[in-house]
Amino acid sequence: MEFAELIKTPRADNVVLHRPFHAAVEGTLCLTGHHLIFSSRSRDNAEELWLLHCNIDSSEKRFVGSLGTITIKCKDLRIIQLDIPGMEECLNVASSIEALSTLDSVTLMYPFFYRPMFELVEDGWCSFLPDKEFEQLSSVTDEWRLSCINRDFSVCPSYPAVVVVPKSINDEELRRVAMFRQGSRFPVLSYYHRKNGMVMMRSSQPLTGTNGRRCKEDEKLINATLRPGKRGFIIDTRSLNVAQQARAKGGGFEQEVHYPQWRRIHKGIERFNILQESLIKLVEACNDQSHNMDRWLSKLEASNWMTHVKEILTTACLAAQCIDREGASVLVHGSEGTDSTLQVTSLAQIILDPRCRTIRGFESLVVREWLQAGHPFQQRCAQSAYSNSKQKWEAPVFLLFLDCVWQILRQFPCSFEFNEQFLIMLFEHAYASQFGTFLGNNENERAKLKLPQKTMSLWSWVNRTEEMNRFKNPIYEANSLVIWPAVAPQSLQLWAGVFLRWNRPSKYLDEAQEEMVRIIKYNKELQDKVKVLRRHLAELEEDEGMREN
């Protein structure tokens, strides 16, 4: 297919671009296969806006006389408006945008066409390989092994090729456990807490059904993670009610009688379209033009977004607490184990493990607990807050996770190596990107699409010094402790950096950030100067001493 077929009008002149908090500018609009480009050469400054077609969540056209207006709503929540003179011109542009932003073949996406302009220092596709990560683990414990049972993705299509499982369980047993878990997602190691040797595992729900099926190998597998005489916790991310209902469809939960050493805790984290609805309502509230304070607060409340944030964080804290405070091992699952499960396991690691609060550590966490763990990014992030499609599989699961990370970052502003911009960047790239990292729904699909060969990894770009500097938190001081966030409503805030990003002037806040950087930079400069001078003096004095002698 040629993109040219879809582009009815490659170029329109005298187009006026409207954006909140910017004066309207006139310029030329160009459409290419993957970008909408607006460039103006006004007297003061030439300006260009590049927008990926796949970033467009929805577009609407309107006419007043022969002047057409296209409103473009993006997945990163920005809204822009283009005034295009000439009805036919406008219709052509609108239908081209519509066609280009709704391509359904993955291989037509921009990452397959993108040619980086930067020098490749490190191939991000190889930055976080499971074997390398496992090396670190095997230096502290020998109770775990790498299993290649899923080498060709035949045992569990949504798992990576290699997984970490207890040493005492062989591949044959794993196969049987896989049959007992939805989508074959058998329990695997998610996190090893070095402080006390406790572990966190994740899986999908057991297929107990209404007649209470059991699986000896499953019991053996998860019991293998317990210390003698110790109990563990199973955190089910569904309410008891939902979990019970799941039995009718063949799912279910671990029965006390078969898992006597485990205590089950149910926490109701919402999923799927409930989350998508919540996002849509929240963004609608943030874009509300009314001056009425009551309306804002009630809309914010009605969106339930903050409730989801609170629930997810609370559950993650609970998991972390079981491990760190109770000294118990934990198994986390919901139904599929691809959404709320991953939110909980990844947030718990941020709370527990200082390494996850560094830039590379966090990247590694996203790779391990989201990409390799089989969170279906392509389905979940197909549309954002302005979508009308309302497909069941669209849900801002990853965005909620990032929001929770931001909440912790806000409460521990000195304990993270990265800043808020880093999280916002990940949000943007999960929804629309020139990199192949977030394409596909699991490793299996990524392998089939040959993403590592055909596209560039996001990490290749981010981990260059130039980019990295933008994402560094100036006031970071490594903190080796477990950090316990507060989750009371008073302690949680709306993530303005994402949800109000386009609705508020950010100048003053940016200036504050710059000032902070300036203060730290000046301090570092002085430290260096003093060091140099001290050394210089010491040398001189030594010379002096020698001369005296």
Place this chain on the structure above:
Amino acid sequence: VENVRLLDRLSSRKAVLGTLYLTATHVIFVENGSETRKETWVLHSQISSVEKQATTANGCPLLIRCKNFQVIQLVIPQERDCHDVYISLIRLTRPVKYEELYCFSFNPKLDKEERQQGWKLVDLTEEYNRMGVPNNYWQICDVNRDYGVCDSYPTEVYVPKSATAHIIVGSSKFRSRRRFPALSYYCKGNNASICRSSQPLSGFSARCLEDEQMLQAIRKANPGSDFIYVVDTRPKLNAMANRAAGKGYENEDNYSNIKFQFIGIENIHVMRNSLQKMLEVCELKSPSMSDFLWGLENSGWLKHIKAIMDAGIFIAKAVAEEGVSVLVHCSDGWDRTAQVCSVASLLLDPYYRTMKGFMVLIEKDWVSFGHKFNHRYGNLDGDPKEISPVIDQFIECVWQLMEQFPCAFEFNERFLIHIQHHIYSCQFGNFLCNSQKERQELKIQERTYSLWAQLWKNRADYLNPLYRSDHSQTQGTLHPQIAPCNFLYKFWSGMYNRFEKGLHPRQSVTDYLMAVKEETQQLEEELEVLEERLANLQKSQLGDNKVKSKQRDRSKQLGLSTSNNSLANTPQEYSNDLKSFPSRSPSQGDEEDSALILTQDNLKSSDPDLSANSDQESGVEDLSCRSPSGGGCLPSEDSGKDSDEAVFLAG
């Protein structure tokens, strides 16, 4: 009273046993715990209500609510003791004479000279001079020299030059409580001004020539503009209702060249109820997000804050951008008028955003113009209907602005919180009484100390590290966003939940940056010394090398001091906390030590709330806030053998 239990609001399991003492000025609770003997001090004047609740098997619960939003729950074993404590507290927290207040017994060990110096720190005459008055258009009027015209006004009032004594007196007779239009802020750049007064006694048709001349004079004092705004900060309905009582608002037909404008800020009763409702939300044991947001909305608090801000923004815009003078009033002109004038001044003039300037601003628009501190904040036992969080709202407006303009204010949040605290504490004389006149009669300046001197002495604690006097944000008028911006107004947990440290960020950017800046300063000094030594050494290499040994000593000292400093720079003292944490019972232990207390040390330094200052950054959080849907504690080994549902589901 011994064996009293101090309950933790969030978790009944966390009660501590201790002894309760009542002194003439404080309620003191001392924990029995052997190592720490943690103390909780509460000033009687901070107590807003004492409630005795139904006796239980454990004893008799006593609930003490404070005006600085602290809530203390005690359980006293003997009902009779509890009753005695209750009765004593009721009496002690309702003083009838000013002399009973703490400031008359409080002694920060300053001599007379220092006390006087302290009171001179904020000088309003100097402030008006700074604004640029008196000048060709404005002068001090002496009609109120011995409070002869208006007893709630200061003696020195600035009025337009063309307003004669006759006009002023005439106008004062036409205004509620004789509060005639007087200058609040003068804008040197364009001659526009903010004046304030009370409502006119216009009723349905009355008019007053002198009052009309007075407004005319205000307009003439700003030759660049041919009209003035008259801003009535009340809702229109309230103002109209006042007409029936012979009061009301200016009729545009009678006054030439005015533009009249209502800005609906609700009255003190509405505000009191609103705060009450919001505090109920803050006190909820483990609110869900919906409970909280719904309660916040229902209280209307943020709506009221925004109304005050909007009024201030309107006035600042009229003065700065249109160059038009504004006369502001409400009913009596001492509550909403004070709020609005001070918010507008703050927006207009960067000086008021400095620490000293902010003190001056409160002194100018609140203290001198007769804001009724005693009535509003219930310092003496009085009519509960007079109590209202008027200045609290102003202080919150400032905080909301600080959130939007992080580099624009020289002071930090702590400064605001401490001022709020002392408005109620009665530890200093600044905010006593209802007017300047009363304060003079009580000889406040000779018998008490000034808060401003105290704050100024500790100013290092109150600095905003992001403030730089040459930064663009610190220049000129602030322009907050006015388009739909409800989301810019946030709940201020640092104030209303300030005693629940567990709710707040565990690391303070402000403190961190202040430490860095302090280190930077020491580095600068060291650099200077090193450079000097280097120069000397190079000189000495040419011949003279006698001074060397001395300098070596100095270098040793310096090296030591910097290394100490870099230690102080790392913001992670909480590792100690973690060690002391009883490992098996997360719901019992830890807790930020200083959360609830006003320790004796702090009192000695006469700053009762430095607990906020020594921010213990605990890495550990109270579990019960974390799992609000349940009992807040993990089921212990034996408690949950069989039940399928864990305790977490109880909620």
